[in-house]
Amino acid sequence: MNYEVEQKFRLADPDRIATWLAARGVALEPAVLQVDEYFAHPARDFAATDEALRIRSVGEQNWVTYKGPKIDASTKTRRELELPIEPGQAGAARFAELLTALGFSHVAAVRKRRRTATVPFQGCDVEVAVDNVEGVGQFCELEISADAAGLDAARAALAALAAEFGLTENERRSYLELLLERRP
Amino acid sequence: MNYEVEQKFRLADPDRIATWLAARGVALEPAVLQVDEYFAHPARDFAATDEALRIRSVGEQNWVTYKGPKIDASTKTRRELELPIEPGQAGAARFAELLTALGFSHVAAVRKRRRTATVPFQGCDVEVAVDNVEGVGQFCELEISADAAGLDAARAALAALAAEFGLTENERRSYLELLLERRP
Numbered sequence: 001m002n003y004e005v006e007q008k009f010r011l012a013d014p015d016r017i018a019t020w021l022a023a024r025g026v027a028l029e030p031a032v033l034q035v036d037e038y039f040a041h042p043a044r045d046f047a048a049t050d051e052a053l054r055i056r057s058v059g060e061q062n063w064v065t066y067k068g069p070k071i072d073a074s075t076k077t078r079r080e081l082e083l084p085i086e087p088g089q090a091g092a093a094r095f096a097e098l099l100t101a102l103g104f105s106h107v108a109a110v111r112k113r114r115r116t117a118t119v120p121f122q123g124c125d126v127e128v129a130v131d132n133v134e135g136v137g138q139f140c141e142l143e144i145s146a147d148a149a150g151l152d153a154a155r156a157a158l159a160a161l162a163a164e165f166g167l168t169e170n171e172r173r174s175y176l177e178l179l180l181e182r183r184p
Numbered sequence: 185m186n187y188e189v190e191q192k193f194r195l196a197d198p199d200r201i202a203t204w205l206a207a208r209g210v211a212l213e214p215a216v217l218q219v220d221e222y223f224a225h226p227a228r229d230f231a232a233t234d235e236a237l238r239i240r241s242v243g244e245q246n247w248v249t250y251k252g253p254k255i256d257a258s259t260k261t262r263r264e265l266e267l268p269i270e271p272g273q274a275g276a277a278r279f280a281e282l283l284t285a286l287g288f289s290h291v292a293a294v295r296k297r298r299r300t301a302t303v304p305f306q307g308c309d310v311e312v313a314v315d316n317v318e319g320v321g322q323f324c325e326l327e328i329s330a331d332a333a334g335l336d337a338a339r340a341a342l343a344a345l346a347a348e349f350g351l352t353e354n355e356r357r358s359y360l361e362l363l364l365e366r367r368p
Contacts, residue, residue, distance in 0.1 A: 043227030044287065053286065066285050081282050083270055091267075098265050101250050102237065103228065 005077045005154040006143040009167035014130055017140060017165050021117055021128070028115040028130060034058050036110040037096060038176050042103030050078075052174065053104065055085070055092050062092045070172075077151065110134075110175045122157035136178045140167055189261045189338040190327040193351035198314055201324060201349050205301055205312070212299040212314060218242050220294040221280060222360050226287030234262075236358065237288065239269070239276050246276045254356075261335065294318075294359045306341040320362045324351055 011017075018028055035057045046052055050069040055062060061084070068079035085095045096106065112133040119126050129141040142161055146154040162168075171178075195201075202212055221239045230236055234253040239246060245268070252263030269279045280290065296317040303310050313325040326345055330338040346352075355362075 041286065042225075064282065066282055068285065079285075081278070081285060083275075083278055083282060085269065086267055094265070094267055098248065098250055098267060101252065101263075101265060102225065 002080075003071070003077050003146055003148070003151060004080050004143050005146055005151060005158055006141060007158055007162060008139050008141045008171045009162065009165075010169040010171055011130065011138040011140045011167070012169075013166065014138060014140075017128065017130060020164060021119060024119065026117050026119050028117045028128075031113040031115050031132075032058055034112055034114050036112075036176075037092070038107045038110065039096075039099050039104040040107050042105075047177075052176065053099075055095055055099075056082075057089075057092050060087045062087055062095065064095060077155075108176060108179055110136075110179055112136075112175065119161075121161050122153075124154055124157040126157065126161055131175075133175050133178075135182060136175055139171065139175075140165065142167075186264075187255070187261050187330055187332070187335060188264050188327050189330055189335060189342055190325060191342055191346060192323055192325045192355045193346065193349075194353040194355055195314065195322040195324045195351070196353075197350065198322060198324075201312065201314060204348060205303060208303065210301050210303050212301045212312075215297040215299050215316075216242055218296055218298055220296075220360075221276070222291040222294065223280075223283050223288040224291050226289075231361075236360065237283075239279055239283075240266075241273075241276050244271045246271055246279065248279060261339075292360060292363055294320075294363055296320075296359065303345075305345050306337075308338055308341040310341065310345055315359075317359050317362075319366060320359055323355065323359075324349065326351075 021028065037055045039053045040046060041051070041053065044051070052065075052067040054065050056065055063082050064085050066081040070078045085091055100106070110133065112131045115130045117128045119128060124144045127143040129143070131139045131141065133139065142158050144154040144158055173181075205212065219241045223237045223239075224230060225235070225237065228235070236249075236251040238249050240249055247266050248269050250265040254262045269275055284290070294317065296315045299314045301312045303312060308328045311327040313327070315323045315325065317323065326342050328338040328342055357365075
């Protein structure tokens with residue numbers, strides 16, 4: 001099984017990251033709009049079980065993503081299943097119709113503009129994402145894919161890169177949780 | 185919303201159907217193996233609610249199919265959602281893993297060799313399927329897609345074609361139900 005070792009931080013200074021990357025010849029990709037439609041389970045309280053199910057749309061492409069509970073206290077390491085589904089607005093709508101027929105219910109949409117880069121660091125390939133999340137704020141996510149044997153090295157690399165970026169305000173709540181907390 | 189108006193019959197004489205079709209210039213396609221993996225819902229008893237969820241594999245292609253409850257007493261008219269998913273054995277396995285993570289559980293596999301034809305009849309396009317179902321027997325399914333306004337005409341055409349084919353032993357149980365009833 002593969003795990004994503006991931007940490008997210010509130011971001012005060014996006015330029016510092018871009019500058020650090022540029023000094024190593026890495027540029028952030030242009031921003032893409034990601035729309036994540038989250039669903040509630042018919043019998044489980046995902047907020048209590050720390051799971052999530054969403055349909056992600058980026059341009060014409062769609063995926064269904066399941067995230068399992070976090071498996072440690074400091075990072076966001078968790079099981080993740082992400083499968084491509086039919087493309088286009090119609091494809092996303094049909095999958096949402098399937099989920100609804102099965103008793104899942106739509107909770108909220110998280111919309112963000114994301115710039116990404118991949119940077120080799122301490123022997124790991126680190127996915128860097130700089131996110132501007134509608135109604136929530138700016139964040140940086142760092143992520144490394146690892147199998148069980150590589151988890152400790154991935155966690156160490158991630159902490160060291162966060163220090164390089166000046167990231168200190170760790171945020172374990174999901175964008176969905178942050179968005180729902182802001183609702184009146 | 186579209187409905188499938190569908191009836192299934194136990195089949196004593198497959199040759200009669202092939203002969204009737206041949207007299208009208210229609211041939212049954214060569215047999216294809218369909219494997220349907222059925223899943224139980226985490227909170228609903230699909231046997232009681234008359235719903236079904238399955239992954240269908242035909243060669244390299246896969247679909248996820250949801251069938252809603254039957255909406256009348258004699259035919260098998262019901263809501264159906266069928267969406268393509270990732271192809272190949274790996275694609276079907278990944279979708280099964282997603283369903284399992286969400287609390288669905290595997291029930292049984294229905295394996296059948298199906299020969300099909302489409303025949304115009306009384307203004308409807310009728311899908312004819314001649315099925316040899318492992319462990320269950322031989323059947324003929326007749327199906328017409330209709331919207332709400334076309335349901336009555338579709339039901340009448342279906343009954344008339346069944347009479348032409350000499351089909352009398354209507355079977356409302358699904359192949360899954362028939363298979364499960366035969367288990368010790």
